[in-house]
Amino acid sequence: MTSWKEQLGDRVPEQLAGEVDLFEGQIELKKQGKLDDKIFAETRLRRGVYGQRYDNGLRDDGTGQKPLAFPCGDLTKGPDTVWDAPGMMRIKIPFGKLSADQLDVLSELAEENSDSILHVTTRQDIQLHFIHIEEAPDMMRRLASVGITTREACGNSVRNVTACEYAGVCTTQAFDVTPYADAITKYLLGHPDVQDFGRKFKIAFSGCEDNPCGLVTFHDLGAVAHVRDGKRGFRVVVGGGLGAVPVQAKVLDEFCPEEELLPLAQAVSRVFARLGEKQSRARARIKFLVQKVGIDEFKRLVAEERAGLRPDPRWTAFLDDLHSTDEKPVREAGPLPANASPAFTRWAEHNLKPQAQDGYYVAIVKMPLGDFTSDQGRALASLAREYTGDAIRCTVEQNLAFRWLSGADAVAFYERLSALSLAEAGAGTISDMTSCPGTDTCKLGISASRGVTGELRKRLSLVQDELDPAVQALRMKASGCFNSCGQHHAADIGFTGVSRQVGGRKVPHFNIVLGGQWTENAKSYGLVVGAVPSKNIPKAVDLITAHYLEQREGEESFQAFIARVGKKEFRKVLAPIQKPPAYEDDPSYYSDWGDPREYNIGDIGIGECAGEIVPFVEFGLQEAEQQLHDAQDALEAGDAAAAASGGFKAMVTAAKALIRHLEVQVTDDANDVVGNFKTHLYDTQLFHDPFAKGKFANYLLKMHGDKSYEDANEEIAHRALDEAQLFLEAAHGCYQRLTEAAAAAAE
Amino acid sequence: MEPTKFQVKLYTKSGDVELEKLVPVFHEWIRSKKIADELLIDVADYAHVPQGPGVVLIGHQSDYYLDLADDRPGLLYSRKRGFDGDFQGGVDDAFRRALEACKLLEAESGLDFEFATDEVLFRVQDRLNAPNADATYEAYKPALEKAASTYFGGSASLERVGGPREPFAVRISTGSQGTVDEALARA
Numbered sequence: 026m027t028s029w030k031e032q033l034g035d036r037v038p039e040q041l042a043g044e045v046d047l048f049e050g051q052i053e054l055k056k057q058g059k060l061d062d063k064i065f066a067e068t069r070l071r072r073g074v075y076g077q078r079y080d081n082g083l084r085d086d087g088t089g090q091k092p093l094a095f096p097c098g099d100l101t102k103g104p105d106t107v108w109d110a111p112g113m114m115r116i117k118i119p120f121g122k123l124s125a126d127q128l129d130v131l132s133e134l135a136e137e138n139s140d141s142i143l144h145v146t147t148r149q150d151i152q153l154h155f156i157h158i159e160e161a162p163d164m165m166r167r168l169a170s171v172g173i174t175t176r177e178a179c180g181n182s183v184r185n186v187t188a189c190e191y192a193g194v195c196t197t198q199a200f201d202v203t204p205y206a207d208a209i210t211k212y213l214l215g216h217p218d219v220q221d222f223g224r225k226f227k228i229a230f231s232g233c234e235d236n237p238c239g240l241v242t243f244h245d246l247g248a249v250a251h252v253r254d255g256k257r258g259f260r261v262v263v264g265g266g267l268g269a270v271p272v273q274a275k276v277l278d279e280f281c282p283e284e285e286l287l288p289l290a291q292a293v294s295r296v297f298a299r300l301g302e303k304q305s306r307a308r309a310r311i312k313f314l315v316q317k318v319g320i321d322e323f324k325r326l327v328a329e330e331r332a333g334l335r336p337d338p339r340w341t342a343f344l345d346d347l348h349s350t351d352e353k354p355v356r357e358a359g360p361l362p363a364n365a366s367p368a369f370t371r372w373a374e375h376n377l378k379p380q381a382q383d384g385y386y387v388a389i390v391k392m393p394l395g396d397f398t399s400d401q402g403r404a405l406a407s408l409a410r411e412y413t414g415d416a417i418r419c420t421v422e423q424n425l426a427f428r429w430l431s432g433a434d435a436v437a438f439y440e441r442l443s444a445l446s447l448a449e450a451g452a453g454t455i456s457d458m459t460s461c462p463g464t465d466t467c468k469l470g471i472s473a474s475r476g477v478t479g480e481l482r483k484r485l486s487l488v489q490d491e492l493d494p495a496v497q498a499l500r501m502k503a504s505g506c507f508n509s510c511g512q513h514h515a516a517d518i519g520f521t522g523v524s525r526q527v528g529g530r531k532v533p534h535f536n537i538v539l540g541g542q543w544t545e546n547a548k549s550y551g552l553v554v555g556a557v558p559s560k561n562i563p564k565a566v567d568l569i570t571a572h573y574l575e576q577r578e579g580e581e582s583f584q585a586f587i588a589r590v591g592k593k594e595f596r597k598v599l600a601p602i603q604k605p606p607a608y609e610d611d612p613s614y615y616s617d618w619g620d621p622r623e624y625n626i627g628d629i630g631i632g633e634c635a636g637e638i639v640p641f642v643e644f645g646l647q648e649a650e651q652q653l654h655d656a657q658d659a660l661e662a663g664d665a666a667a668a669a670s671g672g673f674k675a676m677v678t679a680a681k682a683l684i685r686h687l688e689v690q691v692t693d694d695a696n697d698v699v700g701n702f703k704t705h706l707y708d709t710q711l712f713h714d715p716f717a718k719g720k721f722a723n724y725l726l727k728m729h730g731d732k733s734y735e736d737a738n739e740e741i742a743h744r745a746l747d748e749a750q751l752f753l754e755a756a757h758g759c760y761q762r763l764t765e766a767a768a769a770a771a772e
Numbered sequence: 773m774e775p776t777k778f779q780v781k782l783y784t785k786s787g788d789v790e791l792e793k794l795v796p797v798f799h800e801w802i803r804s805k806k807i808a809d810e811l812l813i814d815v816a817d818y819a820h821v822p823q824g825p826g827v828v829l830i831g832h833q834s835d836y837y838l839d840l841a842d843d844r845p846g847l848l849y850s851r852k853r854g855f856d857g858d859f860q861g862g863v864d865d866a867f868r869r870a871l872e873a874c875k876l877l878e879a880e881s882g883l884d885f886e887f888a889t890d891e892v893l894f895r896v897q898d899r900l901n902a903p904n905a906d907a908t909y910e911a912y913k914p915a916l917e918k919a920a921s922t923y924f925g926g927s928a929s930l931e932r933v934g935g936p937r938e939p940f941a942v943r944i945s946t947g948s949q950g951t952v953d954e955a956l957a958r959a
Contacts (some may be wrong), residue, residue, distance in 0.1 A: 140837075
């Protein structure tokens with residue numbers, strides 16, 4: 026028997042081969058107990074080897090949390106992460122571009138090392154689940170042999186660089202952004218200036234302002250192609266992000282000439298690495314830095330940093346051959362057939378888009394929940410070889426785009442897809458839903474985003490053709506938690522998983538977010554209108570769409586409709602389905618879609634999304650941020666009482682998180698939380714701000730005492746929210762001090 | 773030859789399966805440690821994927837799929853980690869575990885599963901050690917014939933299927949009309 030290392034030989038580029046060898050060596054050192062858990066965790070994360078749900082060796086089987094007796098014993102691959110527990114590999118596919126050979130290898134790995142499923146993510150990666158860490162090095166070698174690296178796919182690094190899947194063939198682009206995305210990918214991969222971030226950093230490109238494909242506004246760094254006076258450049262934005270508190274990116278440079286793009290990105294990276302938050306991961310994304318210093322100061326810092334950069338020939342070398350990423354069609358262009366079947370015509374309506382190049386089309390192959398099988402992957406690779414060449418792109422809507430399909434071949438291509446059961450019509454419509462993994466595999470999942478999405482897909486597939494075109498055109502997206510990987514903020518109808526306590530039991534819910542804008546690069550985010558039990562989400566969609574059709578004015582868009590009627594009205598629409606029945610009347614509400622176990626959130630683990638570790642306290646602080654955000658929305662909508670109570674609730678949540686951080690047992694009851702807060706954080710002065718002393722803590726104690734949040738008017742609500750905001754800031758500060766003190770004590 | 777990553781699929785007699793009914797069954801198998809000598813971890817539901825892996829009971833040593841590939845439902849046993857025996861023992865073990873899982877499913881009330889024993893798909897998910905090539909077939913053929921004879925009696929006919937990009941696969945026509953119970957009893 027040989028090994029993959031020997032078998033592949035010099036087909037693995039030397040540098041990648043060395044990196045994989047090093048990682049394999051680190052695996053051995055860890056097994057021998059010679060590497061620290063945290064260091065090894067960050068090491069594997071930076072190579073795309075991620076944790077997965079239950080990898081702490083515990084799983085609730087519906088009757089309580091039970092140990093999973095993995096044979097590895099005490100061996101771990103990170104803090105509280107069992108060595109043998111299945112994990113996930115995130116495979117970076119820069120701007121989603123795949124060749125047929127790459128798709129073949131990915132399909133091989135999916136069936137040899139995973140469960141035969143390839144999952145397209147919302148950031149154009151491919152993920153494989155249920156892999157064993159010891160198989161990772163050979164997987165990496167096989168990927169490297171076809172030009173793929175998993176390096177910096179996770180961890181506090183520059184993640185996959187995304188771009189519009191139509192780049193280069195689009196009818197509305199200023200120019201093809203592909204070579205620029207390629208250049209920045211290569212330049213920043215492993216660059217010393219991007220190794221010391223406090224958090225991940227995501228970059229996106231778009232070929233134009235109007236279409237949604239690049240989604241640059243919710244990225245840490247976004248570049249939109251423009252031509253000014255015949256010269257190519259980019260409008261560069263910075264500090265966007267989703268998560269619990271979504272933020273629109275701000276303009277950093279209205280027109281950055283193409284030769285300045287890489288140095289500008291490098292300068293931004295250096296500022297982020299130098300000044301970005303490092304202790305409190307909940308506030309470590311660059312959006313918080315931009316908010317903290319203000320965009321004008323941030324611009325000044327970047328300009329100053331840029332001025333001091335040592336010139337690098339790579340900044341402009343790629344400009345000498347901007348055609349290096351061009352694709353070559355394998356078939357002659359041709360027109361679409363005049364008399365195609367109704368089935369083909371129905372598919373082509375949404376799944377086939379004409380390219381800028383006459384006679385060629387982009388075919389969108391709709392992947393249910395982003396999933397396809399190894400067999401389908403191989404067959405699609407064959408289709409690419411035959412019809413389109415190496416011109417496949419993963420899309421941010423979790424589909425695959427096949428570019429350079431001749432119109433003359435479109436019917437044959439469609440028929441081949443049909444044989445693979447992959448000719449589902451309706452790409453980019455209401456049935457083409459996006460979902461993060463949620464509780465299926467993610468350690469942070471709160472509700473079953475894939476479960477609810479699968480259920481909605483099933484129902485919509487039965488009625489899709491009868492839906493009003495205005496409803497058909499809507500987009501729905503689901504995230505299993507506030508981290509927003511499903512990009513629900515930018516959907517017409519978005520869902521984000523939350524848990525609610527009802528009659529002493531937990532019930533899976535989704536917050537409904539309405540009116541997000543997908544177009545214009547996700548120009549605006551939706552409004553949270555309230556939480557609905559998971560099992561009532563299909564009813565909620567029916568109610569929302571029916572209300573829209575009944576009440577809209579003329580051809581009013583969904584976004585315009587939501588903006589006009591406001592979320593207050595939708596609260597009324599949803600009110601009848603917001604309360605679940607008692608457990609005794611209908612226990613089905615107390616389990617999630619696709620999971621018969623009685624629901625609980627005990628399986629939520631320590632997330633690795635942030636790179637290394639996200640302590641539980643940070644989830645609590647993020648939840649508090651979300652509650653404050655909702656409360657601010659409530660005030661905006663004129664509901665002062667809800668706003669004030671929301672502000673109080675946010676403070677209680679933050680206080681509870683800190684109390685738990687001190688390993689003090691505390692319930693969800695506000696009296697218990699405030700009592701414990703006073704004993705363990707106020708009386709001990711641990712919460713005291715170095716300058717304001719107990720001032721911020723008193724906001725909580727006073728509000729709890731005088732109940733001023735009850736029946737608050739607008740003035741009181743405003744004050745409550747201001748105080749809550751300051752309390753949350755103080756809570757973050759307290760957490761930081763506790764962390765630093767613990768670190769000092771450890772030394 | 774290393775006895776790892778073997779897959780054995782037995783097909784249901786009926787082409788219609790209700791996957792949603794299987795999800796609670798697999799969860800219950802985890803809860804009750806139904807397969808005593810294996811660590812069962814989780815259930816992956818891929819009912820939304822056409823011709824996909826259906827519902828998968830994820831284990832540490834092996835996975836069990838109610839697989840829908842080729843639109844032919846069947847129980848697919850998939851060994852993932854090393855087997856502590858010889859090569860023939862590994863093949864026999866994969867056949868046995870697949871049949872035992874079929875037996876368990878047939879016994880689940882409400883599923884109405886019945887598995888045929890006249891056809892078995894055997895695959896090796898290991899292109900390094902078992903490429904889909906004639907040489908692999910010649911190396912595996914005796915062990916597969918012996919395992920087929922052990923569980924199904926008579927002499928089976930074997931056919932290597934798929935191309936070089938696909939995993940090594942052999943379709944075994946056993947000629948058996950017996951039940952899963954009978955197959956297990958024979959061994």
